Amino acid sequence: MKIKVGISSCLLGHEVRYDGTHKHLRLATESLSRYFDFVAECPEVGIGMSIPRKPIRLIGNPEKPEAVAVHDESINYSKALTEYGENKAKQFHDLSGYIFMKNSPSCGLFRVKVYQENGYPSHTPGRGLYAKALTDAHPLLPVEESGRLCEPLLRENFVTRVFAYANWQDMLKQGLNTKAILDFHVRYKYTLMAHSPSKYAELGRMLADAGNHDVDALAERYFTELMTTLKSLASRKTHTNVLMHLQGYLKKKISSQEKQELAGIIDQYRTAQIPLIVPITLLRHHFNNHPDPYIHKQAYLQPYPDDLSLRNAI
Incomplete structure (x- = not known):
């Protein structure tokens, strides 16, 4: 739909x-x-x-x-x-x-x-x-x-927020419980980190003892912080931080040559030589060849359909 x-x-x-x-x-x-x-x-x-x-x-x-x-x-x-x-x-x-x-x-x-x-x-x-x-x-x-x-950054940010908001509403329709909130947070871990590493850590602490809180109050608090955090624009610096975190999941799975190539592509993105879609595409290629159940859950690698081409210009 x-x-x-x-x-x-x-x-x-x-x-x-x-x-x-x-x-x-x-x-x-x-x-x-x-x-x-x-x-x-x-x-x-x-x-x-x-x-x-x-x-x-x-x-x-x-x-x-x-x-x-x-x-x-x-x-x-x-x-x-x-x-x-x-x-x-x-x-x-x-x-x-x-x-x-x-x-x-x-x-x-x-x-x-x-x-x-x-x-x-x-x-x-x-x-x-x-x-x-x-x-x-x-x-x-x-x-x-x-x-x-x-403006490409504002356009990409808006669409990211719309899909996150819609995904949260879908989660609510399926039934709110502590596990659903924790699963949602896992899904948006690296997206949050790209927008604000400090807020990502803060939200993690918020959910650390999620089972001891009223689920409705926790959900309202979490969603408020989530959407507020996503309003801030992700930067090349914070995206690079996330890309390097994701690269770490591949260190024992890809060859030395592939590691060198991936590190070089991430650095080219960091220095504004290429758009974000390039390192994202290469990471997805490696994770397709070397599946990781945790990474497979991450919205960051595909926060919206590819054919919107929003990461081609940022």
Whole structure:
């Protein structure tokens, strides 16, 4: 089954923007749609605004801005957009991610302009009201903006989080128990290490006496830390650390020449001569020839389907 992911309707090519146009995101329709079942929403249309329509913008306090019509600030859409987001958040309990339209006063996640009385935007940016209502209700949900997905590291990070979130939800459906949490942690051990070695160690300590804790409270705590950790971007340094750990499982299984080749490839990745997919592919080749039950469980070697090609550019 495909993973359900929310998305701003205009990013799927729907002509719902204020001027009757769209902002088609080909990454979504030509790549991610192979594995994501997109749930499209345009909150402005959802609250009854027409297509085309007068544009809106945010004004006032960036921490709690209001959405008003550009031509007449007495026409206020703040309550409608916020309530629409809160209602949708209740319906979207089965989503594993969300892609929002950048800069939108309803859907923008980051750097949305909030205009002041002098006619200029505040130095402190805001967040679209619909996006804020949704993210407040689902703070661990992987979310990203359309524009930021053009950056390879951010794109790969978002997709990694979506698949991790979906895998956790699948685990919950099968029945929550201490063993399931421990098995999940084993699966994501090296993924966590790539994002934050210190957090990986901290989560390991958290689970060391898992059997002595209430399973629901432990699961909530663990998942919160997991998703928070995965939001931080993995670096070449931390990836190299993981690659070298994985290399250690092969030291008694491959020849000296193969060890030398693998070490050289990992170092070429470390020094930014090649992308991550190259050492990953070589490691997978060796583990296919020399299977290891523990490594076979690791999500790190294939956190999402290969044909998304996300590690080709990082």
